[in-house]
Amino acid sequence: MKRLSILAGGLLMFSAVLTSCRDTAEKETIVREVEVEKEVKTPEEVEEKEGILERTAKEVDKEVNKEIDEEIDKIGDDN
Structure with a gap:
């Protein structure tokens, strides 16, 4: 029995x-x-892809920025 296990080992x-000593074929990459080509999109195409919320948010943003600019002009320059 011992002889068989040594032989198997x-x-x-x-x-x-x-x-483990075999040469492996190298794969060529x-x-x-x-x-x-990058597509150049017109503003109309961009608007078509935007949803109603995005367009509305842009309009509100413009209005808020105008109001902020008006308030800044009212305050004036402190210097």
Whole structure:
């Protein structure tokens, strides 16, 4: 029994040595450069993709900025 286990262990070690020393085929990596054209969108196309909330928020933002500018002008320059 002991002789069989030594023989099996030797066979496993021998097979491990043979498989670990194999040459592996190197894989060649090919890199290709591809040009991507960027699309130039008109403001109308951008608005079409925006929802009603985004358009409304922009309009409100403009109005708030106008009011803030008016208040700043009323306060004037402290210097």
